[in-house]
Amino acid sequence: MKINNLPYRSLWVTADNLAVEIIDQTQLPHFFTTVKLHSMRDAERAIRDMQVRGAPLIGVTAAYGVALSMRHHASDAALTATCDMLLKARPTAVNLRWAVERMRAILSPLAAEQRAEAAWLEAGQMADEDVAVNAAIGQHGLPLIQAAYQRTGKPVNILTHCNAGWLATVDWGTALAPIYAAYDAGIPLHVWVDETRPRNQGASLTAWELAQHGIPHTLIVDNTGGHLMQHGWVDLAIVGCDRATARGDVCNKIGTYLKALAAFDNHVPFYVALPTSTIDWTLQDGVAEIPIEQRAENEVTHITGQTDEGEICTVRITPAGCRAANYSFDVTPARLVTGLITEKGMVAANEVGMAKLLT
Amino acid sequence: MKINNLPYRSLWVTADNLAVEIIDQTQLPHFFTTVKLHSMRDAERAIRDMQVRGAPLIGVTAAYGVALSMRHHASDAALTATCDMLLKARPTAVNLRWAVERMRAILSPLAAEQRAEAAWLEAGQMADEDVAVNAAIGQHGLPLIQAAYQRTGKPVNILTHCNAGWLATVDWGTALAPIYAAYDAGIPLHVWVDETRPRNQGASLTAWELAQHGIPHTLIVDNTGGHLMQHGWVDLAIVGCDRATARGDVCNKIGTYLKALAAFDNHVPFYVALPTSTIDWTLQDGVAEIPIEQRAENEVTHITGQTDEGEICTVRITPAGCRAANYSFDVTPARLVTGLITEKGMVAANEVGMAKLLT
Numbered sequence: 001m002k003i004n005n006l007p008y009r010s011l012w013v014t015a016d017n018l019a020v021e022i023i024d025q026t027q028l029p030h031f032f033t034t035v036k037l038h039s040m041r042d043a044e045r046a047i048r049d050m051q052v053r054g055a056p057l058i059g060v061t062a063a064y065g066v067a068l069s070m071r072h073h074a075s076d077a078a079l080t081a082t083c084d085m086l087l088k089a090r091p092t093a094v095n096l097r098w099a100v101e102r103m104r105a106i107l108s109p110l111a112a113e114q115r116a117e118a119a120w121l122e123a124g125q126m127a128d129e130d131v132a133v134n135a136a137i138g139q140h141g142l143p144l145i146q147a148a149y150q151r152t153g154k155p156v157n158i159l160t161h162c163n164a165g166w167l168a169t170v171d172w173g174t175a176l177a178p179i180y181a182a183y184d185a186g187i188p189l190h191v192w193v194d195e196t197r198p199r200n201q202g203a204s205l206t207a208w209e210l211a212q213h214g215i216p217h218t219l220i221v222d223n224t225g226g227h228l229m230q231h232g233w234v235d236l237a238i239v240g241c242d243r244a245t246a247r248g249d250v251c252n253k254i255g256t257y258l259k260a261l262a263a264f265d266n267h268v269p270f271y272v273a274l275p276t277s278t279i280d281w282t283l284q285d286g287v288a289e290i291p292i293e294q295r296a297e298n299e300v301t302h303i304t305g306q307t308d309e310g311e312i313c314t315v316r317i318t319p320a321g322c323r324a325a326n327y328s329f330d331v332t333p334a335r336l337v338t339g340l341i342t343e344k345g346m347v348a349a350n351e352v353g354m355a356k357l358l359t
Numbered sequence: 360m361k362i363n364n365l366p367y368r369s370l371w372v373t374a375d376n377l378a379v380e381i382i383d384q385t386q387l388p389h390f391f392t393t394v395k396l397h398s399m400r401d402a403e404r405a406i407r408d409m410q411v412r413g414a415p416l417i418g419v420t421a422a423y424g425v426a427l428s429m430r431h432h433a434s435d436a437a438l439t440a441t442c443d444m445l446l447k448a449r450p451t452a453v454n455l456r457w458a459v460e461r462m463r464a465i466l467s468p469l470a471a472e473q474r475a476e477a478a479w480l481e482a483g484q485m486a487d488e489d490v491a492v493n494a495a496i497g498q499h500g501l502p503l504i505q506a507a508y509q510r511t512g513k514p515v516n517i518l519t520h521c522n523a524g525w526l527a528t529v530d531w532g533t534a535l536a537p538i539y540a541a542y543d544a545g546i547p548l549h550v551w552v553d554e555t556r557p558r559n560q561g562a563s564l565t566a567w568e569l570a571q572h573g574i575p576h577t578l579i580v581d582n583t584g585g586h587l588m589q590h591g592w593v594d595l596a597i598v599g600c601d602r603a604t605a606r607g608d609v610c611n612k613i614g615t616y617l618k619a620l621a622a623f624d625n626h627v628p629f630y631v632a633l634p635t636s637t638i639d640w641t642l643q644d645g646v647a648e649i650p651i652e653q654r655a656e657n658e659v660t661h662i663t664g665q666t667d668e669g670e671i672c673t674v675r676i677t678p679a680g681c682r683a684a685n686y687s688f689d690v691t692p693a694r695l696v697t698g699l700i701t702e703k704g705m706v707a708a709n710e711v712g713m714a715k716l717l718t
Contacts (some may be wrong), residue, residue, distance in 0.1 A: 029678035036612055192684075197556060197580035201484055203660075219683040221556035221659055222582050225615025227689035230616070230646050255582025255587070261620040287589050299582055300554070301562075301712070305674025313672045315664025317559055319388035319567045324578040325551075330586035353617045 001166040003032060003212055009171050010057055011064070011127065013355060017120075022316070024051045025167055029208040030306045037061075040069035040082050047089040047096070050199070054168020055242045055278055056130050059099030062086045063126045065102040067119035072074040074115040081108055092251065092293045092329050094243040094280045127170045133174035135277045136343035141178025141238065141273060144341075145187055146234040155169055155216070157235045157322040162196045162253035163205035164240025164273065174273040176206070178341065183215050191217040192228060195255060198326060222255050226262035236255040237263050241274035248334030248349030249286025250274075254327050260336040264352045269338040272349070276342050276357050286331035293328040300324035362391065363570055363619040368530050369416055370486065376479075379423045383410045384526060385517070389569040389665045395418075399428035399441050406448040406455070409558070413527020414601045414637055416611070418458030421445045422485045425462040426478035433474040438466055451610065451652045451688050453639045455604040458485060486529045492634045493531035495702035500537025500597065500632060503700075504546055507594040514547040516582055516594045521555045521612035521630065522564035523599025526667050533632040534599040535565070537700065542574050550576040551587060553613060557685060558656040581614050585621035596622050597700070600633035605695030607708030608645025609633075613686050619695040628697040631708070635701050635716050645690035652687040659683035 001008055011022050019036040026049065027033045035051060037043045043065030046052050052061045069082040083100045092097055106122050107115045116300035148156045164175035171179060182189055191210055196202035203219055210217045220228070228234050237259060243251040250256070250272045263270035283289045301324050304314040318324070347353035360367055370381050377397040385408065386392045394410060396402045402424030405411050411420045428441040442459045449455055465481050466474045507515045523534035531539060541548055550569055555561035562578055569576045579587070588591050596618060602610040609615070609631045622629035642648045660683050663673040677683070696708035706712035 027679075139366060195556070195676075197554070197582060203677045203681070207681045211678055211681070217682075219659060219677055219681055221613070221685075221688075222580070223556060223612075223617065224684065224686055226616040226620070227651070227686050230690070254580070254586060255584075257585040258582065258617040258621055261488060261585070261624055262617055265620055269433070292586070300578060301678060303664065303674070305662060305676040307672060307674055315662070315672050315674060317554075317662060317664040317668055318562045318578055322388075322562070322566050322578050323576075325583065326580075327583055327586050330582075331589070334635050359622055 001171055001213070010167050011052070011170055013124065013221060020068070022052050024044060025053060025205060026051055029204050037064065038070065039072070040043060040065045040086065044086055044089050053201070054163065054240070056134070056169040056174065056275060057094040058090060059095035059277065060123065060127045060130055060170055062089070062096050063103050063123035064098045066100065066107070067116070067123045070107065070116040070119045074112040079104065079115070083150055089295065090292055092242050094157070095277055098277045102126070106221060107130060128169040130275070131172065133343040134169050134174060134177045135211060137174055137273050137275070137341055138172055138177030138181035140345050141271065141341040142181040142185065144236060144269070144271065145178055145182035145189060146193060149173065149187050149340060154237065155190050156182070157190050157192060157233055159192040159194070159228065159234045159237040159259065161194040161202065161239045161256050161259055163201040165206055165209045167205045167209055174275065175238045176209070177273065178238060178333065179215065180213060183213070189215070191215060192225070193217050193219045194222050194225065194255070194259070195219055196255065201253070217323060225259045229262050229266040229268050234268050236269045236271060238271045238273055241272050241278050242288045242329055243290055244274060244340070245289070246279070246281050246284040246288045247284050247351050247352055248337060248340065248354055249331055250349070251286055251329050251331045252292045254330050257330040257332045260332040264336045270336060271339050271341055272337055273341040279354070279357065287333065290331055292330070295326045295328050297324040297326055300326050360530055360568065360572070369526050370411070370419060370529055372483065375544070375610060379427070381405060381411050382448055382526070383419065384412060384564060385410055388563050389636070396423065396427065399424045399445065402427060403445055403448050412560070413599070414454040414636060415493070415521065415528040415533065417449060418454035418636065419482065419486045419489055419529055421448070421455050422458045422462050422482035425459065425466070426482045429466065429475040429478045433471040436465065438474070445480055449652065450650055451552055451601050454636055456637045461485070477711040489529040490531065492702040493528050493533060493536045496533055496632050496634070496700055497531055497536030497540035499704050500630065500647055500700045501540040501544065502626070503595060503630065504537055504541035504548060506544050511594065514549050516549050516551060516592055518551040518553070518587065518593045518596040518618065519565060520553040520561065520598045520615050520618055522560040523567045526564045526568055533634065534597045536632065537597060538574065539572060542572070548574070550574060551584070552576050552578045552583065552595060553581050553614070553618070554578055556613065556657070560612070573670070584618045588621050588625040588627045592628050595628045595630060597630045598634055600631050600637050601688055603633060603638045603699070604645045605638070605640050605701065606643050606710050607696060607713055608690055609696060610645055610649045610688050610690045613689050616689040617692045619691040624659060624696045629695060630698050630700055631696055632700040635703060638716065646692065649690055651689070654685045654687050656683040656685055657684050
């Protein structure tokens with residue numbers, strides 16, 4: 001990925017090997033700033049405050065959190081306490097659990113004095129794996145966009161919700177990986193970017209990273225996708241995923257379900273891009289079984305932006321004292337999903353399709 | 360309706376009978392200010408700039424616009440020019456056309472010197488009719504809420520989109536009229552208020568007027584309704600309408616279609632409240648035939664609110680230079696609508712039901 005034409009990842013080890021550096025995503029799109037994580041508590045806070053977000057990036061950040069912790073305290077008790085604290089930083093993303101448990105499984109059998117180095121290597125391995133996985137998702141999704149272009153001969157219109165781009169991963173992204181792959185392959189395309197209330201990850205992050213890559217895009221409010229699909233202005237939708245169940249239900253940013261309903265109603269293919277690490281094989285019925293994180297009311301009642309004078313300003317957009325509910329995710333039933341694009345290829349969102357991913 | 364416990368309408372004639380006074384809805388929810396309209400151009404600007412909005416209120420404001428114009432120039436040419444200019448102020452709301460054509464039909468046969476007084480009386484008549492029509496919509500919708508309460512014995516959860524309250528009409532509102540009627544009848548209820556991007560009429564207006572009336576409500580982002588319905592937290596949805604077709608398709612604020620899809624998918628009754636003047640009997644297929652107003656990009660890219668210090672501040676919430684599309688309405692096909700609540704009673708959203716409204 002590029003920022004001002006320089007190659008970047010969304011997380012990297014500092015030159016002195018003592019810390020991990022991240023892009024502070026809460027400052028985008030107005031300021032590009034980076035933050036160094038020196039400790040497990042830094043990593044935990046970066047996850048909780050959403051300086052890093054996106055299921056895959058949360059996982060890798062948590063892995064580095066474990067690694068940073070092991071440098072200071074590497075006893076069994078410290079390992080347990082570290083893992084427990086990191087697991088609580090965000091409740092929905094299964095990659096967080098996946099990453100922390102992977103670190104725990106690697107480190108538990110080792111002697112305490114071996115853990116710091118092993119943890120650092122393992123976290124680095126996970127970061128590299130994430131890049132490879134997302135590149136593979138991009139290649140598996142590319143033919144869908146290619147086919148749409150061959151069918152119509154016109155720029156392919158793709159709708160996406162929230163940010164499942166490279167900012168949500170270490171590189172490439174999940175939902176945006178096929179879009180970057182198609183664009184780099186010379187296929188003309190245009191992205192409809194849902195602003196994605198609250199927190200506006202579409203307006204703040206997806207629009208920003210697409211612009212950095214030079215990909216044509218138009219921002220829309222979350223209410224608009226159905227209208228566009230009714231009029232044939234969307235060729236396909238691709239979204240990311242924070243947790244998928246064994247039968248193919250997908251939990252993603254709130255509002256994904258509404259777009260999936262509209263896609264289904266208008267015969268628009270609706271794809272979900274995810275690494276297989278996002279699948280929670282212990283769950284079947286996503287609506288009934290996946291706990292949905294509720295966040296602070298002020299993410300709904302207040303909004304932050306930049307004035308014409310360049311100042312960052314937070315304003316209340318409701319009557320004083322107005323109460324709000326803030327559910328962060330919803331679950332899209334598998335019946336509405338055309339296909340799951342994974343690093344192992346595309347599969348149907350049902351038990352038969354999912355089972356292929358186990359091999 | 361009440362503001363700080365004083366009775367109000369959203370539009371009234373000034374004591375000197377020389378002007379019409381409106382609530383400047385662009386200042387809500389932060390400031391309650393009123394504006395006097397002295398001329399047709401004032402009325403036209405109030406409609407175009409959305410100081411008044413909502414199909415019924417637009418209609419009555421336009422009627423007063425004609426009346427104000429007739430006081431200065433009442434020739435046939437002036438009447439034609441006045442009507443033509445007002446019709447262009449907002450393209451989607453059929454009530455605007457209905458109101459202007461009603462004024463034209465009343466005034467055309469009259470001598471020029473009779474037109475000013477007749478127009479003033481007719482506009483007043485239309486305002487009073489609007490109040491009566493909305494009160495009737497409230498009474499026809501009340502049993503739906505009552506039935507939900509009798510079924511569950513718990514406070515009735517009602518979801519609404521945009522603002523179809525008294526601020527959208529002269530009094531009572533359309534979608535909110537049954538809610539006010541039920542609340543005043545002692546039925547416990549709670550309203551989920553969609554913030555309704557862009558322009559946020561839910562967060563700015565619906566939340567404000569419900570609070571003024573003391574009705575329990577919770578603000579949600581537009582992405583949330585599907586999740587709530589999946590979990591049984593919505594008993595019924597009621598929305599307003601800007602134009603309906605002869606077969607029951609309804610055009611309303613962008614995003615209404617998505618909520619109707621979610622209601623249908625979860626067996627939640629989805630009602631549309633509208634005066635019969637909102638029906639465009641010349642149209643059948645709403646998606647194909649109703650022109651959808653596109654508004655300025657900065658309604659999407661910028662947002663206005665109030666700082667902690669009480670200052671009104673407009674901020675950009677996107678990367679600099681980000682392009683946006685701003686479709687104001689969408690069309691919900693009749694197949695997704697449980698019933699239309701009109702001043703003549705509730706009818707099915709199909710040709711048979713609609714035909715009953717013609718008698």
